[in-house]
Amino acid sequence: MQITVQRDKLANAVSHVSKAVSSRTTMPILTGIKLKADEEGLTLTASDSDISIEVQIPTEEADEWGVTVHRPGSIVLTARIFSEIVRKLPGTEIQMEVDDRLVTFIRSGQAEFTINGMNAEEFPQLPQLEEEKVLSVPSDLLKAMIRQSAFAVSTSEMRPILTGIMWSLDRGQLKFVATDSHRLASRTAVVECIEDLHFHNIVVPGKSCNELIKILDENQALVDIVVAENQILVKSKHILFYSRLLEGTYPDTSRIIPAGSKTEIVVNTKEFLQSIERASLLSREGKSNVVRLVTLPNGNLEITSNAPEIGKVTEIMTPKAMNGEELKISFNAKYMIDALRAIDSPEITASFSGAMSPFVIRPTDNEWMLHLILPVRTY
Amino acid sequence: MQITVQRDKLANAVSHVSKAVSSRTTMPILTGIKLKADEEGLTLTASDSDISIEVQIPTEEADEWGVTVHRPGSIVLTARIFSEIVRKLPGTEIQMEVDDRLVTFIRSGQAEFTINGMNAEEFPQLPQLEEEKVLSVPSDLLKAMIRQSAFAVSTSEMRPILTGIMWSLDRGQLKFVATDSHRLASRTAVVECIEDLHFHNIVVPGKSCNELIKILDENQALVDIVVAENQILVKSKHILFYSRLLEGTYPDTSRIIPAGSKTEIVVNTKEFLQSIERASLLSREGKSNVVRLVTLPNGNLEITSNAPEIGKVTEIMTPKAMNGEELKISFNAKYMIDALRAIDSPEITASFSGAMSPFVIRPTDNEWMLHLILPVRTY
Structure with a gap:
């Protein structure tokens, strides 16, 4: 040479x-x-x-x-x-x-x-994939979809399948789901592909997705996605990115997402995020990182947390709207912070079904994203 | 409160x-x-x-x-x-x-x-220092003096006194010296103070100096330096910085700096630094990080290094000037890189007294700085 x-x-x-x-x-x-x-x-x-x-x-x-x-x-x-x-x-x-x-x-x-x-x-040969199942996605959209779901993958090897993001394609809708069984992130988008192309249970390791983000450009140039039995290939200009897929069956997560709700709150995303971050300053000193959210009779929200021996924090916030039953609920601040940081929209709706049921966070201006968080039982 | x-x-x-x-x-x-x-x-x-x-x-x-x-x-x-x-x-x-x-x-x-x-x-009381021995130094000068000497302090606790920078003041000249016994950095400057003010053997821990750098502004505002028996105080606007001094007697380093030289080389600082850095890419794979410098009969310099099993690098460089005996010398690339990075001047003079003697690096455009490096004996 x-x-x-x-x-x-x-x-x-x-x-x-x-x-x-x-x-x-x-x-x-x-x-x-x-x-x-x-x-x-x-x-x-x-x-x-x-x-x-x-x-x-x-x-x-x-x-x-x-x-x-x-x-x-x-x-x-x-x-x-x-x-x-x-x-x-x-x-x-x-x-x-x-x-x-x-x-x-x-x-x-x-x-x-x-x-x-x-x-x-x-040097090992790269896999030869049959390029039958190909779909095209703008580079920045694929980047965003990964960023908005990858944080929710499990870091534990107890259930290896949960360390990946589940990619599925059905009727032109590409969907990414990640969950560590305490919270779930789901992101959907409409993509270009031949009409009858569909796949399910394609589980890409979270680590692979996080490396893929780094080589994808922040622009709308189309990248091709090729799905094979145990490999996925993402092709952008002059770059081929292969990842193995995780083996096993990804759990059916559709059933755990509650249909209705008993309490609905609409808040400014950034204000809510900053309140939770402040509350988390103390709660994360304890192991649980638990923050408490209470609806007040005057229509305000109270966000509190306390750390034994250190102190406590109380924060009052005025929501954009609040409907339904009164609520007292506790949750892991980290899960809430991760979800709120992934949402680019200025406002979110939080839908609760009681203090013991999973609750859902959605942007108010689109239907493409959903975050589910399991509450924490407190005495 | x-x-x-x-x-x-x-x-x-x-x-x-x-x-x-x-x-x-x-x-x-x-x-x-x-x-x-x-x-x-x-x-x-x-x-x-x-x-x-x-x-x-x-x-x-x-x-x-x-x-x-x-x-x-x-x-x-x-x-x-x-x-x-x-x-x-x-x-x-x-x-x-x-x-x-x-x-x-x-x-x-x-x-x-x-x-x-x-x-x-x-909370412990801060020491009360008698403000008799006060000198004033521009903030950016003090920052530069520390940056250009602190890298040479010893990191070993074998001789604790060498983990500090020795500050001395004599006839209006403030001098910082640091050495780890393999290389030495010395930086001098003229400062404002009362005529008969002088001190010697004031050894400020390297760690303290590196923290002091962070709070000093990059401007010419004067900071006051107060020296006491076992403490030093640096006062800038609204900030007081106290450090303990190291106990013991700093070695007399003036004698190890050679007066004359047998070979003198003048080179562009940046070019020489980059050559040594490239040579060091391989040599640092070995433990010793040794680079070899040889004067060629045609007036050029050859910089080489090799790492067993990995490979070798050869670099030819044309000096601005070269005088005296021919030279073959080996040294630790890290010491040379540290010294060259500390020199802001575009050109340096390297003065050698044979392959086994310490050599000296100085900027060509001023007399305020000196770096001494001990060579490495190779077969």
Whole structure:
């Protein structure tokens, strides 16, 4: 392999694929980045057991030079060293050459690195997915859907299936659901796809989703989603992102969402969030992080919490609207804060069905999001 | 105690004194911030065993309201909780009231916190220093002097005296010296003070100096430095910073700085720094982090390093000037990088006295700074 490559493009590609580099050294080849040069350009690949990322640098694109391949070939270089070298090299062009003992020369300006590479044939092959089930989603929408649900996945390995986000597609509606069995986040959106395309029980690890967010652009360019039996592939321009799927059956969460409600409160999202955050300053000192919400006869809300030995906090808030029965309910402040931070709308409706039943938080201006929180039983 | 205080001023003061709050809980009172309200305003104090910081919020200053004291008094509040409360309170004004059981009410907007305080009389008194030996230094100069020497203090407790910066004053020249016995940094400046003021062997802990940097403004306002037997006090507007001094005698470092040199090299500071940084990418993989510098017959410099099993790097650099004997020398890249980063000047002179002798790095455009590095013996 012998190439000349534009430094910033290489640095950018290395930074993208590095998110999939394995930190475990049980398979040394996976601590590396695979480089493959052919007539189309340079392709970088990294992979751990869960995700794989592939980035292409075309020889030329929109009249902008990317890479010149003098001799095709491939090599695997230790990711940590290689990415630091690329970032610190002085020139705008980098020359790379691999000899037949896998020794790799990296030259730029007056600097020359000589690095021992690994055999690219030992690098695992990426899965070949049949591109039948393809749907297209704007990059920023996919980013938002992940951000607004991923926080609710379980961090416990007790029920591994709950550590993922359940993706489903039915009649052109893409839906993400995440729950750790104490709270649930659900986000829906209308997407472009062929009419009869549908899938269910596609559970993408939360960790994969959080890495995917980082490589997705904050714009409306369409990314393609390809779903296969045990893999998902997200394709944006020059970047392929593969994740394994979690095995097992995701629980049916539709039944736990209450249909009606006994008390409904409409509040300003930001004001409510800040009140809960202040109350949480004390309650999180205790283990439970419990905050109490009480409707007052004068139409106001009282938010309180207390931490033994430290003190207590009381906050009075005037809701935009309040209907139904009076209410005294306690809940984990963290779950409420997570849900409120995920909601971009200025107002929310909270629908309660009594102090012992799960309650629902929804934005008032759209139907695409729902957060369910289980209350905490207090004496 | 009963006061109304401007929120941002209180938040700012809390953030300053927090740098001196003790994280150790062996003396619970030191995990708190002391608040004292009197006719002059509100004074906040925090202290650990090494440093103490006091910040005053005057009742009014330059026609800007700071605090109104309705009833003088004092209280100690847990720093962590109090600082978070102050930061998260909704209004621009904060009301505070302490009752006779030390319960403290903190109100702002619709929020009310009730916090258990501690008795202010149990808070240790700050030392009373005789303000005889006072010198005045521009804030930004003091900051620079610390930044350009503190990195060289020892982190080992084997010789505790070397964990500090040695401050001395002689004939209007303030000098900071730090060494960990492998390298030395020295910084001098002319300062304003009464003619016969002088001191020596004032060793300020490196940790204290690094905290002091954070509260000093980046401007030329003068700060007063008061030196006492076992304490130093740095006074800027409304902020008092006390540090204990290290006990013992600082070694005489003047003798180890070589007078002449056998080889002299003048290089661009940034170019040289970047070359060493690249060489260090590989060498720091080994324990020693050794980089080798060789003068070539054609007048160039060769900088190399290698890491077994990973690879090697070679870098050619053209110096601005080179005089004297040819040279092959090895040194710890970290020491060189630290020294070069501390030098703001565009060019440096490196003066060598052979492969086994300490060498000196100086900026070419001033005489105020000197860095000494011991070479590493290689096979």
